[in-house]
Amino acid sequence: MVGKIHALTVNDNEPITLKCRPVLLLKIGMLYEIVRTEEKVERGRWRVSTRGYMYELQTSSGELVWSYHWHPAGKVRNPHAHIGHTQLAADAVLSYKAHHPTGRISLESVIRTCIAEYGVTPMNEQWAEILASRESDFETYRTWS
């Protein structure tokens, strides 16, 4: 439906259990809008435009490790990251409520980080090529970064 912001989740809004040790969970939520475009019409005059995202890495017990958020309707309108309080020392200056500014983060880059930095076993041996292909589309057609 045009002119309305839609939401999507993965895994029925339940965190996805990643194949790694220690076990980690990934929770994904996105907001999107179907918009008419006059630019780059070789793929049609309609495109899906991201209107918000939430990518969260959690421990097996559901405690936040880190998250990347962009929710323009909220108090902090720019993309940002949170660090989970279980990852912080008791006397840490950092707080899980602090918003650390970031650029726009793609889901592909989050998946790549899970594989490359946290030892998650990919489902597809061609994961690097697939992520690169999808991210190339993202970079070509996004309207801001």
Place this chain on the structure above:
Amino acid sequence: MPHTKSDHEVEIVEATREEGRAMLDRAAREELGMSGGQFLAKWDAGEYDDTDNPAVTRVAMLIPFAR
């Protein structure tokens, strides 16, 4: 765009309004200890305009499912 093995294993489900409301209700209870209806009322009243609580974000991301 290349098709992959994983493309064919993905099932896309379009949630009904009722399913969406149930999802938001479940999240609001888990994250904030209130019903989805209570959360929406507070959201619409602007009570979360100044919040910096990531739990509110987790629930707010589901609002379009319920409307």
